[in-house]
Amino acid sequence: MQDGLEPYTLTLSDLSPAQWLEEMQELGDACGFFEPLGNHHNAAFIEKGDTLLVSFESLPAIQALSEDARPIGFDLAKAQDWSCLTVICNRDTWFRAGEVYGFFDQLTDDGFFEDFDRVIFFGAGPCGYAACAFSVAAPGATVIALEPQATLDPRMTEWDDRFVHMRKTNFTDRYGYAPDMLEAAKAAYVMYDPDDRLGAMHAALFERAGTKRFRARYLGGGMQSHLNQMGVLETLVTHAAEGTLDDRLFAELYRKRREHVLYCKKLFSVIEAQDRPAMAEAVCNYIVESFGAPRYRRKLKALRQARQGVAESVEG
Numbered sequence: 001m002q003d004g005l006e007p008y009t010l011t012l013s014d015l016s017p018a019q020w021l022e023e024m025q026e027l028g029d030a031c032g033f034f035e036p037l038g039n040h041h042n043a044a045f046i047e048k049g050d051t052l053l054v055s056f057e058s059l060p061a062i063q064a065l066s067e068d069a070r071p072i073g074f075d076l077a078k079a080q081d082w083s084c085l086t087v088i089c090n091r092d093t094w095f096r097a098g099e100v101y102g103f104f105d106q107l108t109d110d111g112f113f114e115d116f117d118r119v120i121f122f123g124a125g126p127c128g129y130a131a132c133a134f135s136v137a138a139p140g141a142t143v144i145a146l147e148p149q150a151t152l153d154p155r156m157t158e159w160d161d162r163f164v165h166m167r168k169t170n171f172t173d174r175y176g177y178a179p180d181m182l183e184a185a186k187a188a189y190v191m192y193d194p195d196d197r198l199g200a201m202h203a204a205l206f207e208r209a210g211t212k213r214f215r216a217r218y219l220g221g222g223m224q225s226h227l228n229q230m231g232v233l234e235t236l237v238t239h240a241a242e243g244t245l246d247d248r249l250f251a252e253l254y255r256k257r258r259e260h261v262l263y264c265k266k267l268f269s270v271i272e273a274q275d276r277p278a279m280a281e282a283v284c285n286y287i288v289e290s291f292g293a294p295r296y297r298r299k300l301k302a303l304r305q306a307r308q309g310v311a312e313s314v315e316g
Contacts, residue, residue: 008078012069038099051082052116056127095130104137113138124224132178139184150205193220230256
């Protein structure tokens with residue numbers, strides 16, 4: 001580990017997965033604890049403040065999405081000087097492993113969560129599922145889940161054909177059906193893309209008392225990364241932790257999507273596919289004026305030429 005470095009600012013880029021875990025183990029041993037959980041999971045705890053953020057993350061995503069290869073939980077915890085427990089999988093497992101169940105059982109038995117004034121569970125996608133499912137270990141916790149699955153039990157979600165390789169995995173034993181595991185939560189915030197049909201169907205299963213759902217249109221697939229790039233993820237998590245995240249605030253923060261080039265490009269592709277040339281031209285013009293984007297400059301030229309050709313044909 002790099003000497004004298006504040007734990008949440010540790011740079012872990014350009015490391016192999018094995019080297020990355022070695023660095024995390026040294027960090028955990030120095031600042032809290034590190035615990036392997038079988039062959040596919042590990043947990044690292046950094047002790048700081050009286051609020052605990054429990055983040056579920058995958059090592060491939062961390063190394064692919066973070067410039068410094070740091071868990072997103074580190075960045076979120078650092079902003080508020082929170083403690084952080086990061087549970088890491090080395091591939092998407094939905095954290096369905098006896099060693100993970102046993103780890104949370106032990107934390108509950110030891111009264112680990114009771115040592116904190118507030119506990120927040122956070123995750124996205126398969127990790128969002130885990131944030132919901134394991135939050136039951138800390139009654140009164142707040143949960144923030146982006147694009148979570150409710151379960152992959154084919155008897156309930158046979159309509160979801162994205163993860164057929166997980167259909168033999170048991171989602172009916174302990175910590176199983178994520179929406180039911182939220183019953184002990186203080187509050188839960190689920191964010192989803194209504195235009196992502198399968199993701200929206202999972203989100204509908206989270207309709208529970210105390211669970212608030214937010215629609216983030218055109219951010220399906222990588223919502224965590226998009227919200228982070230928009231500069232609003234930290235604010236969303238902080239307000240959720242404080243119980244002040246509502247429809248008005250979410251809408252206000254979500255306006256930042258207009259400054260996010262990937263959102264604008266996704267919007268353009270949707271409108272173009274709907275064969276709405278006037279709207280496509282307007283969005284394309286916005287992209288060119290706001291972000292440059294030479295490829296879209298060419299698209300804009302083609303759209304204008306097509307419109308002019310239609311106008312001349314009508315006049316003729």
